[in-house]
Amino acid sequence: MQRFRRTSAAVTVAMVLGLAPGCSTSRAEDHHSDTLRVAGPFEIHSLEPTATSGFFTRLEVAETLVTADLEGELAPGLASEWASARGGRTWTFELVPGVTFHDGTPLTPGAAVNALDTVREDEASPLAEAPIEKISATESGLRFDLTERYLTLPAILTHYSAMILAPAAYDDEGRVAEMIGTGPYRIDRVELPASIEVTRFDDWRGTAPEIENVSYQTVSRPEARALMAASDQADVVFHLEPAGRQQVEAADGVELVSTLQPRTILLKVNNEHPVLGDLAVRRALSMALDREAMADAVLREHELAATQLLPPSLTAWNQPDLAPLEHDVEAARELLEEAGWTPGSDGILEKDGEPLRLSLVTYPDRPELPALATAIQASAKEVGIDIEVEVTNSTEIPVRHADDTLELALVARHFALVSDPLVTIADTFAPEGSDWGVHNWSDPDMSAAVDGLLAGPTEERAAELRRTVATIAQEQLPLMPVAWYRMNAAVGDHVDGFVMDPLETSWHLSEARWAS
């Protein structure tokens, strides 16, 4: 049903556009309003840091101790510097002096400890997984005592859930009642679940933002977002689907900005499945996939076809000279034949009387996933593999991972939930398995390489180990990459200096300007 609605929506947009040519009527050139209007598909469910989906850090209302720059490198946030001692089991962070919260109170080490202690109670925050024994306030900063060596702590602190809020932000139960941060913008109005209005914070320690007010509005339908972008009803519109992108490209006075996201659409494979446990079958399935055609048809960009697991946006991890995953139907058939699979009467391969039938689970939250799933189904059929596609809720994947009933799942995995991809990659290849990563697969060389990286080797050695990780992933195919991901936004010509952060740590609106 969901798919049908999406498809019919795309058709509808095309029809409406056909009915209404010349969407490029003159745009309002005079911007009387000093509010930058942002629209995007996601809703704001809560003020709880872990459940904010990053809205308040992206809008620069709240800040974290450490942040990430556009290249994903760690950069000072509320902490000016940090250092580790006791072999990475103690970390100290120095707070930037003279910072005030939006309620006028000063940022103290105690306030920062309070915010972090509250959030690490929340199991979903990456902070909850860090081996933190105690966070204590020092004279001018914070001290983390850890139970084990943990070199990625600063990277974990870049996650939006680690935002530092004023003590007055919390109610008696430790829940956030009001979003009181330290950023260049302060909250003017929040109307859950669909709108936020922020205004410039005059006591901000850095350069005052030129844009005085920013409003965010959730617009869940992509068709409506595209129309808003093309008709100057929003200045920045995030996440346009292919039909909407074409519409924006055809409109005057608005430009499409995009960047590769560190996200890969991949097939999560149960590696102890009687059929998929065989590397030959995994390789054959991978060869059967015509990734370029899929990327072209579904994502409308054939360069997004994944040639390896980690996308080029993760520059340190992507290995340009790694032999790419090829599409070769003949070779796939041969591999399957060697593995003992012979064509049955209906064209589906069989072995010992059992047909080669697999189930694939995916979810509609990202509309391209169901479309790609059916494309994978068609590709697999060509080599005699019958895949049954089930489109359901995303949570079915961790649930079926846990009870071991998962065979194949098509997921969009984000590899940089915190600024250092190593944290997510270590989780993805965890030998005990990972909800959104490997399933019943471990490899001693892979584990050694990941552990080696976590131990903080020299840069040269680290590059070598990252190469090992990428190579093993490519050869063993415990996860089968399908496509990379591009995120986009339509930005009005009257906005200058908009930059797109692949990690979405911030929307950097405080650095944007009105075009003169």
Added chain:
Amino acid sequence: MVQRLPGDVAYRIAAGRYGYDLVDADAAAGVREELGLDRPAWQQLLGWLGDLGRLDLGRSLVTHQPVLSEVGYFLIGTLQLAAVALLLAVVIGCPLGTAAALRPGGVVDRLTDLWVALVRALPAFLLGLILIVVLSVHLRLLPSAGHGGSTTIVLPALTLALGLSGLIARVARDAVVETRQSDHVRFAHTKGLTDRLVLLRHVARNAAAVLVPYLGVQAVVLVEGVVVVEALFSWQGLGHALVHAVFWRDIPVLQATALVLALLVVAVNTLVDLTVLWLDPRPRRQEAMS
């Protein structure tokens, strides 16, 4: 009932809260422990009924907001949209239907038929998009999406009203035609009253007695949620709340929404009955006579 739905409740709530990038077994376990989801269903239901007895609807499992304020917020959105849509539909539909009824088979009647067929055949989604393109993108009269400000309600309400106006025109037309053929109307004409007076005094009221219950049914449909239109225009209403509550297995919100909807249906029906009674005094008189 929610427990019978496929999927694990704790995972669903966690996905609602954190977004699926952060959902894993640990997050789900955290939710399960926090909310005591391991308790048997009857204990959880009993707990909710107990709270309800104290007029405490609890907090949303996903957003932590008090259910009362959350459902209240969406309810106001729905009521606003339903009221404006219904009003617009009546304003468009009734005159059309009445005009058509004055000369059944005439040009106006045929045009009305065409109108009815057109607006009924267009899905609300397409109608909404056409309205956005025409009124918002080309003429720049109205904002295309959003919630808040007096103008944002116009497009979603108009989308619903246009679809509804066709049916209202049809029902109004038939009611007026039927009433006009009745004896008392012919008598009024015989008395020498002008067409205008007959229409206003005798036909309108009698036709309204037929139309009002029909409007009541439509009001209930509008209140119960028009998810597609709400989504297209980013209007915050109960339809949206209900769909999310089901997806996220947000039981307190689901229960409260169902409760509010049930109360609303009762309220609308009562209002309709009272209005009909006022419009059509015959049952009262019969009762008085017997």
